[in-house]
Amino acid sequence: MKLRFNYRKENTPAFQAMLAMDKYASSSMEDKVLHELIKIRASQINGCSYCIDKHTSDLLKMGDHDRRIRLMSVWRETSLFTDKEKAALELTEYVTTVANAGVPDSVYERVREYFSEKEYVDLVMAIATINSWNRIAISMGMHPDCFDQ
Secondary structure: OOOOOOHHHHOHHHHHHHHHHHHHHHHHOOOHHHHHHHHHHHHHHHOOHHHHHHHHHHHHHOOOOHHHHHOHHHHHHOOOOOHHHHHHHHHHHHHHOHHHHOOOHHHHHHHHOOOOHHHHHHHHHHHHHHHHHHHHHHHOOOOOOOOOO
């Protein structure tokens, strides 16, 4: 698939709005590894190859996370993720597929064991942001090698 057009150039104000949302999400998440885990998991669910490639690369630059990346899709079945990370990943799945079941109270309560109300909002904003980027990338025809063509 070929990149359809340079959306950043064709609608700079829209791109700038997304960058502002991304800047907030990035600055509000103190745990940068957790933020990348959230971006990877949402991107897996959405099937965004461009974002999976980008954020797995970003996470690998932060340390030895290869095994966690390989087992991300089955995070419930491994001890490689902390309980706090698992709570955030579960929230990521529910927010990403929010039309299916919303966010159950049990998930909210589990997340709140590790995160304050403000941090809960920050998590939801981070999840919403990567979901928006996924939708943009997929709609524009972005994939890992689209800028190499």
